[in-house]
Amino acid sequence: MSRLDSFIRRLEAQRRMLDWAAAAIAGRDGLVLELGLGNGRTYDHLRERLPGRAIHVFERDVSPNPDSMPPADRLVEGDMAQTLPAFVARHGRCAALIHVDVTTGVPERDRILFAWLPQHVVALAAPAALVVSGWAIEHPGLEALALPEGVPEGRYFAYRRRG
Ligand SMILES: C[S@@+](CC[C@H](N)C(=O)[O-])C[C@H]1O[C@@H](n2cnc3c(N)ncnc32)[C@H](O)[C@@H]1O
Numbered sequence: 001m002s003r004l005d006s007f008i009r010r011l012e013a014q015r016r017m018l019d020w021a022a023a024a025i026a027g028r029d030g031l032v033l034e035l036g037l038g039n040g041r042t043y044d045h046l047r048e049r050l051p052g053r054a055i056h057v058f059e060r061d062v063s064p065n066p067d068s069m070p071p072a073d074r075l076v077e078g079d080m081a082q083t084l085p086a087f088v089a090r091h092g093r094c095a096a097l098i099h100v101d102v103t104t105g106v107p108e109r110d111r112i113l114f115a116w117l118p119q120h121v122v123a124l125a126a127p128a129a130l131v132v133s134g135w136a137i138e139h140p141g142l143e144a145l146a147l148p149e150g151v152p153e154g155r156y157f158a159y160r161r162r163g
Pocket of ligand 1: 043080102103
């Protein structure tokens with residue numbers, strides 16, 4: 001499979017995952033956390049699927065498409081290694097959904113580069129919160145979930161926060 005095919009499939013899987021997760025948290029309280037604003041595509045998708053929901057976005061280098069700039073009070077600028085624990089200290093286990101989209105595009109590299117991240121995700125996730133991620137997150141606080149139909153194994157990952 002060419003890298004273009006692989007990229008397209010990843011985006012299709014991402015859209016299915018976000019649609020599935022947005023539907024799954026309907027009626028549940030809690031913030032939505034988008035880890036990695038980038039161009040703002042997935043943030044834009046989430047805010048369209050979850051109108052009226054508080055979506056907080058974390059990013060180090062803020063330069064999205066101008067149409068996808070989060071409001072200033074929902075944008076957490078800086079290195080997540082620092083901003084996530086600070087957010088935990090302020091809000092605790094506040095999130096109904098966390099989308100982890102910090103990636104280098106190479107899952108094996110991500111697991112090493114972002115080894116500090118799962119503990120913060122777990123600390124932010126409310127009981128039974130959903131975590132969806134482009135790379136596999138291993139943490140005893142997270143239970144792996146079956147993927148929605150149409151998302152091939154290993155393309156995306158879904159977890160429920162235990163306890
Ligand atoms: C794959 S992009 C996000 C794509 C985005 N969700 C979209 O749909 O356009 C990953 C983003 O994570 C950000 N990022 C990576 N490591 C970070 C860190 N330690 N703290 C904050 N942001 C980080 C990068 O700057 C990059 O913009």
